[in-house]
Amino acid sequence: MSDDTDARHAEKMRKIKAARDKMMQTKTEEKGLIMVHTGPGKGKSSSGFGMIMRCIAHEMPCAVVQFIKGNWDTGEKTFLRERFADECQFIVSGEGFTWETQDRARDVAAAEAGWAKAKELILNPDIQFVMLDEINIALRYDYLNIDEVVEFLLTQKPQMTHVLLTGRNAKPELIEAADLVTEMSLIKHPFRDGIKAQVGVEF
Amino acid sequence: MSDDTDARHAEKMRKIKAARDKMMQTKTEEKGLIMVHTGPGKGKSSSGFGMIMRCIAHEMPCAVVQFIKGNWDTGEKTFLRERFADECQFIVSGEGFTWETQDRARDVAAAEAGWAKAKELILNPDIQFVMLDEINIALRYDYLNIDEVVEFLLTQKPQMTHVLLTGRNAKPELIEAADLVTEMSLIKHPFRDGIKAQVGVEF
Numbered sequence: 001m002s003d004d005t006d007a008r009h010a011e012k013m014r015k016i017k018a019a020r021d022k023m024m025q026t027k028t029e030e031k032g033l034i035m036v037h038t039g040p041g042k043g044k045s046s047s048g049f050g051m052i053m054r055c056i057a058h059e060m061p062c063a064v065v066q067f068i069k070g071n072w073d074t075g076e077k078t079f080l081r082e083r084f085a086d087e088c089q090f091i092v093s094g095e096g097f098t099w100e101t102q103d104r105a106r107d108v109a110a111a112e113a114g115w116a117k118a119k120e121l122i123l124n125p126d127i128q129f130v131m132l133d134e135i136n137i138a139l140r141y142d143y144l145n146i147d148e149v150v151e152f153l154l155t156q157k158p159q160m161t162h163v164l165l166t167g168r169n170a171k172p173e174l175i176e177a178a179d180l181v182t183e184m185s186l187i188k189h190p191f192r193d194g195i196k197a198q199v200g201v202e203f
Numbered sequence: 204m205s206d207d208t209d210a211r212h213a214e215k216m217r218k219i220k221a222a223r224d225k226m227m228q229t230k231t232e233e234k235g236l237i238m239v240h241t242g243p244g245k246g247k248s249s250s251g252f253g254m255i256m257r258c259i260a261h262e263m264p265c266a267v268v269q270f271i272k273g274n275w276d277t278g279e280k281t282f283l284r285e286r287f288a289d290e291c292q293f294i295v296s297g298e299g300f301t302w303e304t305q306d307r308a309r310d311v312a313a314a315e316a317g318w319a320k321a322k323e324l325i326l327n328p329d330i331q332f333v334m335l336d337e338i339n340i341a342l343r344y345d346y347l348n349i350d351e352v353v354e355f356l357l358t359q360k361p362q363m364t365h366v367l368l369t370g371r372n373a374k375p376e377l378i379e380a381a382d383l384v385t386e387m388s389l390i391k392h393p394f395r396d397g398i399k400a401q402v403g404v405e406f
Contacts, residue, residue: 009307029398037246041385046253047246053256054249054278055403062403075257104212129403162404179398181390182244188384195232195382200258200332201365
């Protein structure tokens with residue numbers, strides 16, 4: 001690379017830095033966020049667990065309520081329960097995917113129990129981050145009432161507490177209420193080529 | 204809910220389970236995946252760290268090479284270096300975002316050093332998962348040669364090793380070569396309302 005190109009690069013980067021620094025000066029507010037990870041792609045739950053890792057690192061007490069993935073032995077459940085039980089409460093309310101149980105009344109009861117526990121954790125002033133994993137599935141099938149969930153989040157969530165709600169097909173009411181919504185889209189997936197869910201990657 | 208609705212629900216769920224079980228029987232192959240997380244939304248790196256959590260839980264040795272986010276004190280860096288140095292090597296090759304350094308030659312040298320280390324980790328038969336965090340930025344600015352990276356992944360990566368490449372603007376050559384590509388899209392972001400990057404959520 002010539003000196004000329006290097007100089008132009010330095011000038012361009014200087015301008016980007018100035019613009020970015022100026023923009024960042026306007027970002028001064030802190031508040032607890034209502035976050036949603038939705039869409040058909042990978043990463044909705046795993047990025048939540050990445051945030052849980054960050055919370056533990058920063059000594060922010062946190063909690064996970066799993067609504068649907070009940071009886072799987074996932075890496076994240078083992079990891080958090082065995083090594084970080086003090087830092088992160090890990091609650092399981094579901095009992096496997098709903099098509100495994102084939103019993104709507106039991107699914108509704110499990111979802112309601114999970115939501116009761118979720119409210120308790122969110123209201124706990126010591127807990128700063130609560131992940132409601134796969135709650136969107138419970139909302140989609142009307143195991144939980146969307147209006148009640150949204151109203152609780154908007155009116156009763158402590159101001160500085162972050163709540164992350166994951167799962168496909170997030171309801172429009174939740175997206176409307178949320179501060180941060182990310183959609184994970186599937187561009188390419190190895191399932192199409194006969195590759196099964198693999199340890200470390202999917203669970 | 205009436206008994207009739209419950210019965211219809213059970214029947215519908217039975218059919219979904221049968222279809223799903225049949226589909227899953229065709230997913231039998233295992234292989235090390237080339238995975239890409241791209242797009243402007245949140246969750247590209249954090250879901251990678253969620254997968255690192257899963258690997259540690261399953262006692263799969265893993266590694267992270269960070270190409271761009273060099274000198275930040277992120278939660279994930281603290282967490283993995285202080286608590287899981289044996290399970291997960293954590294290499295930093297970058298020295299902050301490129302607009303912070305304003306020195307292209309130094310950025311290129313840092314990216315090349317990171318890529319050399321990445322190749323060594325990927326070729327190490329004891330390591331099962333390697334995350335190349337923000338390498339797409341280094342590729343986008345041509346700090347690294349995309350053809351060389353893709354050729355290495357396709358021809359030299361051990362068959363069972365997973366490699367995850369993150370960052371916006373993944374190059375088409377990489378998407379073509381990958382087994383699994385997820386795009387994180389921004390539906391709503393609190394930056395727009397003046398909220399700054401917050402501990403536990405963003406770093």
